[in-house]
Amino acid sequence: MHTFEFIRPADSAAAIAAAAQSKTAQQDADVRFMGGGTTLIDLMKLNVETPKRVLDINRLPLDKIEDTSDHGLRIGATVRNSDLAYHPRVQRDYSVLSQAILQGASAQIRNMATVGGNLLQRTRCVYFRDTTMPCNKREPGTGCPAITGHNRTLAILGSSEHCIATNPSDMCIALAALEATVQIQGTKGTRTIAFGDFHLLPGSTPHRETVLEPGDLITHITLPPPTAGSKHLYLKLRDRASYEFALASAAVVLTISSGNITRARIALGGVGTKPWRSPEAEAALTGKPANDATFRRAAEAALQGAKPQSENRFKIELAKRCLTHALRTAAAS
Numbered sequence: 526m527h528t529f530e531f532i533r534p535a536d537s538a539a540a541i542a543a544a545a546q547s548k549t550a551q552q553d554a555d556v557r558f559m560g561g562g563t564t565l566i567d568l569m570k571l572n573v574e575t576p577k578r579v580l581d582i583n584r585l586p587l588d589k590i591e592d593t594s595d596h597g598l599r600i601g602a603t604v605r606n607s608d609l610a611y612h613p614r615v616q617r618d619y620s621v622l623s624q625a626i627l628q629g630a631s632a633q634i635r636n637m638a639t640v641g642g643n644l645l646q647r648t649r650c651v652y653f654r655d656t657t658m659p660c661n662k663r664e665p666g667t668g669c670p671a672i673t674g675h676n677r678t679l680a681i682l683g684s685s686e687h688c689i690a691t692n693p694s695d696m697c698i699a700l701a702a703l704e705a706t707v708q709i710q711g712t713k714g715t716r717t718i719a720f721g722d723f724h725l726l727p728g729s730t731p732h733r734e735t736v737l738e739p740g741d742l743i744t745h746i747t748l749p750p751p752t753a754g755s756k757h758l759y760l761k762l763r764d765r766a767s768y769e770f771a772l773a774s775a776a777v778v779l780t781i782s783s784g785n786i787t788r789a790r791i792a793l794g795g796v797g798t799k800p801w802r803s804p805e806a807e808a809a810l811t812g813k814p815a816n817d818a819t820f821r822r823a824a825e826a827a828l829q830g831a832k833p834q835s836e837n838r839f840k841i842e843l844a845k846r847c848l849t850h851a852l853r854t855a856a857a858s
């Protein structure tokens with residue numbers, strides 16, 4: 526691993542000022558914040574990330590989970606994934622989030638990993654993690670060997686001719702379905718971004734993954750007030766039962782009244798280049814009877830734009846079945 530300076534900023538202003546000196550907040554950043562380090566240090570050992578300065582943000586006062594005045598929830602960026610998953614209000618009112626976090630990684634990693642870091646975890650595409658290989662995300666303009674190579678686990682939604690990498694997060698799929706917002710503090714003050722606008726599609730700039738600019742510190746995630754009587758489910762399908770990323774997953778938040786679906790929020794994991802909210806599935810569900818025919822129609826709508834690669838055509842049907850089963854199970858709960 527390369528040498529770097531490890532700094533513990535005294536407060537958020539010092540952290541932001543130091544990070545603002547980086548040439549980018551995306552791939553190739555020369556200053557990085559560190560939460561749990563479970564993504565960053567991993568990638569530094571592989572020389573995929575080579576920051577000259579690492580800013581430990583764990584002493585900043587961003588580790589609280591608090592009720593908002595409208596009965597939503599405000600979650601600090603350094604809250605550990607485990608603490609969030611087991612928080613009583615998350616388990617009661619936002620159970621899809623608790624379920625998603627607990628199906629990710631391992632207990633040890635969840636104890637270290639932070640909310641801010643989880644939002645910014647990087648793809649598990651094997652070429653991205655191997656510096657002997659070209660990769661447009663790691664080194665813009667070098668090409669995408671995954672398109673003609675190993676792409677079984679990669680994306681079928683939102684890809685481009687420049688990158689087909691999957692966003693690997695489970696937590697983010699639940700946050701997309703819950704319509705969370707991301708609070709950011711930067712050199713020009715604070716701003717709030719809708720969760721769906723935080724991650725970017727790869728397009729012709731796959732090295733640019735989020736809207737973050739140099740100096741931007743994620744301070745909080747906010748969840749809107751819960752919808753009374755909503756049913757929550759996160760279903761994750763993967764090659765083995767634990768310690769494995771999703772091949773396909775579905776986060777479902779449904780409200781059903783007299784057998785009809787009155788509100789649906791749907792997001793898919795393991796298939797998209799970003800956490801994949803599906804307005805198409807939501808439209809196909811809303812106002813319809815909560816039955817298998819409706820659920821399958823919603824799944825067809827969600828995957829309508831899917832573009833498979835040479836090794837992952839199976840993901841289209843897998844994702845459809847994943848969403849159909851998640852809807853059926855949530856409706857029956």
Ligand SMILES: Cc1cc2nc3c(=O)[nH]c(=O)nc-3n(C[C@H](O)[C@H](O)[C@H](O)COP(=O)(O)OP(=O)(O)OC[C@H]3O[C@@H](n4cnc5c(N)ncnc54)[C@H](O)[C@@H]3O)c2cc1C
Nearest residue numbers: 560561562563564565629630639641642643645694695743
């Ligand atoms: C073996 C293994 C298995 C895993 N399995 C899964 C899985 O099944 N599902 C899943 O969802 N995840 C999985 N993960 C990923 C894991 O969830 C992430 O590594 C973790 O959430 C990252 O959080 P962190 O706090 O450790 O991030 P860090 O490594 O500290 O940071 C990650 C990135 O976020 C930036 N950052 C951190 N905090 C902030 C902030 N507040 N503001 C701005 N930038 C910030 C850092 O600069 C860095 O670029 C796995 C990880 C490993 C190592």
Ligand code: SF4
Nearest residue numbers: 650660669688689690
């Ligand atoms: S899919 Fe994206 S991350 Fe993977 S090799 Fe291609 S450009 Fe790199």
